[in-house]
Amino acid sequence: MPDVRTIAVVVNGIPYRRDVETRTTLADFLRHELRLTGTHVGCEHGVCGACTVLVGGRSARACLMLAVQCDGEEIATVESLATEGRLNPLQQAFQDCHGLQCGFCTPGVLMTLTEFLREHPDPSEADVREALTGNLCRCTGYQGIVDAALAAAKRVREGA
């Protein structure tokens, strides 16, 4: 019989209390239970990074975590980035620099970079590329992504 537990999480500032099967991944919980479909599932073995979210402020693979592991945690997904529909500086830089094509890897890339840029406000191109090695993109060749990260860092530093 399914093993069900009750968990309490705060996702993008909103508290939720839900019964979940213990085997439910965090990615499936976010996508199918909370209907936050911005978090994408690309490989389910922790390599592609499309499902990257922040758990307690740290980037995590939502495909490799179980929802029950997040009991009591604060989680941030791509849906938390824009304010009333207005793109944040990182998102805006992605549009300006053509940092996305199909857009499927983008939510994970944005969450990886959200954590990275918070800790490295003035990164070099090599730093950005290194930070992105946990995210696969098949469309862009990464150039637009790297440019967007550098542009966003600059804008934030300059208080834009």
Place this chain on the structure above:
Amino acid sequence: MIATGFGASVRRKEDPPLLRGEGRYVDDIALPGMLHTAFVRSPYAHARIGRIDTTAALALPGVHAVLTYADLPESVRRQTLPLLVPHPAIRQPFMPYALVKDEACYAGEPVACVIADSRYIAEDAAQLVEVDYEPLPAVSDCRAALDAGAPRAHYGDESNTAARFPVRAGDADRAFATAKHVFRELIHQHRGGPFSIECRGAVASYEAPTQTLTLHVSSQGAHRIKRCMLDMLEAGDHEVRVITPDVGGGFGPKGSFYPEYVNVSVAAMRLARPVKWIEDRRENFLATHQERDQYWDVEIAVDADARILAVRGQLVHETGAYVPWGIVLPWIAATTVPGPYVIPNFKLDVLSVFTNKIQTTPVRGAGRPEAVVAMERLMDRVARELRIDPAEVRRRNFIRPEQMPYNVGIIFRDGRPVTYDSGDYPACQASAIEASGYESFPERQARARANGRYLGIGLSNAVEATGLGPYESATVRVATNGRIVVYTGATPQGQSHKTTLAQIAGDELGVEIDAIDVVTGDTGGVSLGIGTFAARTAVNAGSSVHVAARAVAEKAKRLAAGMMECLEEDLALAGGFVCLRDHPDVRKSLREIAVKAVGMPGFSMAGGLPPGLEHTAHYTPDRSAYSNGTHVAEVEVDIETGAVTIQRYTVAHDCGRVINPLVVDGQVVGGVAHGVGNALFERMVYDEHAQPLSTNFGEYLLPLATDVPRVDLVHLETPSPLNPLGVKGAGEGGTIPAIAAIAAAVENALEPFGVKITEVPISPQRIVELLGNHALGRTA
């Protein structure tokens, strides 16, 4: 003047929702009562299927049905999946059934489909389906498959040859007989795959009241999938609608038709509930089409001055277990070989061979990267043997711009001669050479070598047939509320159609792109469509949108002239109005004109015009528009570890007139990354029993941000004379020459050790192997 019109580097309309996490991909669709599927797949590459016992699976709570071949409707049991591009050269047109009937021909072929309340339960139940497999001998390597005694990929077949055909021009044998120099190369390109980050997926729902099936599918062409579904289900045209929502990358294989789509549709109709299937990554490695397994045995004949007299040889192409795209891949490969060079005599014996592996169908480049590797390796061989700079060898052999249009002398797969429309190949290479610092490379190389470091440079050229017909549809409509919508059968997977097609329409209609909605990949929007692949959309859909939007603009002016009592030629479209050129405040809104255009009950249409402020166009290109490009790769090879680092990468690219430089640059740079993967990393490994061994991203390596170089891009614009926009395709030009350039650069770096590169991908392990005693600097 429209700020966001043709030629402007416009930011994409697609981006804001995608960046907010509001994209609508197929797995984001959740319908009331929706069920989920998991497939039971053959664990053997080749096996006879006996009894299937679904009792235990059906007994699991939450399981609604298990489909096997015997459970499928009669029309689905009777026929295999449609062969998309038949050709008389195909000896045995093997295609799969929607579920294995009696013989599984690759590991991963779907045998049963479990439908349950959740994917978790469906996967549990799939484990409980008992299948009696009788393993049969499997054939894994396409060369071995040609041996008389080789196991047959399809049991009892007389041979594994799927098709064999010649591609010829002139008299190659005669030219070889008297040539001053002849060089031969054996070249292998290993199998890789598309590996879009979104796997495949489909959601089928059946509405009993209207008896219509709606299939949402992550595809590259909704209309072709609808046509296949109509065949499989023997349904009426009005009974099936296929919609492709946002697609998370395609790269070719999402343009194919797959058994899973039939199964979810059958399940939805039978259970009267929506049914979803989302491919997981392991399934994606097993069951989504792949490409690039080709063996080339080719020779080049040149005169004393390195001028090409002839090229001849054999291409052995692996088609895998079935032939969904017929002989498209080997044919494209064969006809791409000549590229930008004058080759008076050409002869290629082309074999397409069955193996017990998932089919090969077009993946970004579609046979062309392989052909370019073959041709450019020959050119480098000539350069090495005759001690002439590789760029100079190419320069001596280029088709000159004044020879355009140029008949290559061979026949393309549409049965017509390969004829290049336009292009300046010498100028393109010259641009790349200048931008890459090619001329000063020997100094860099010498300096590095003095320090025990090994740099290499490689150059490659390619010509690509783009904008293939037959057509793409576009309807441009101004609704009676004034909103403008463009419907097209083009079905994007990241190529920015919603922006670029709006740019084209906006120019004609006098509005910015934000005033235009573009609807793609919905068979409910426009009746005909082909889809987005083969770098065809700018030419086909772009031209159709241009023609349709212009017709709408003309019609709007004609109606407005009647309403305003003025002459049509005094009118112009701007900002959503038709206005007097000289008095822009005297105007009629598109909304008013659209209302007028649909007519009023009881009144005749004005001026005998057909009703509606809309027009549908199907631009049909007479032949391909040929893009071209030159790539220069500069690499460093670590002779201790075999690691290759791309230090510098330059692309000179000509895709005719550029609709949106931002988008085209993105296509080219992204294409290079795919080429880097094929050149250095991506290796889909099977064992001798055709068992796939690389089925995750830990075993199959995609290039990372640290592997892909920054690309220096130079654009040349030779407009195509063949279409009204002067455009050519841009989606694959980044990939096609990349593999050859990188292979050449690695070989050049290892020149002191006499290493030859005739296979890709080139792994560090293989480089160390090739270096032999030179590795680890033992004899350096």
